[in-house]
Amino acid sequence: MNPLPGQIEAALNATSEHGTALQETLRLILADLHSETATIHLLEVETQLLHLTAQVGLPPQMLDVVKFIPVGKGIAGQTVAQNKPVTVCNLQTDTSGVAKPGARQSGVGGALCVPMHRDGKIVGALGIGTMRQHEYTPEETKRLQEVANLIATRIAAIQ
Secondary structure (H helix, E strand, O other): OOOHHHHHHHHHHOOOOHHHHHHHHHHHHHHHOOOOEEEEEEEEOOOOEEEEEEEEOOOHHHHHHHOEEEOOOHHHHHHHHHOOOEEEOOOOOOOOOOOOHHHHHHOOOOEEEEEEEEOOEEEEEEEEEOOOOOOOOHHHHHHHHHHHHHHHHHHHHHO
């Protein structure tokens, strides 16, 4: 049995400060999936923009690049547009066009992003990355999707 959902529930319940709760949640995910960077982007339906809500591990120069992402652009934007996980084995050498050109500044190799669902609707995207080349497995994708949906159901309560 995967202990991560229970750990995330505890982290989200530990404080009423949503920034702190989401930061701790991302740290738990990174430890579980042996990755170094993580982001949560929430969807603003009216503008079709994803807003960076929490992150761990991104270099400072990347924060402006990923602060707002249009649906359909970049890994998070493609995740939301397609309503399915998007993965890149090595962001540094990827030529698929999924990642935004500035994404290489992150130093990330392998990346995985999953949609966040609440009540059957997409509310955002949860992404992780590692500095090494890595193809996330179906099991890792399933685990990340499970916790993304858990976070999505709780976000309204902690915002």
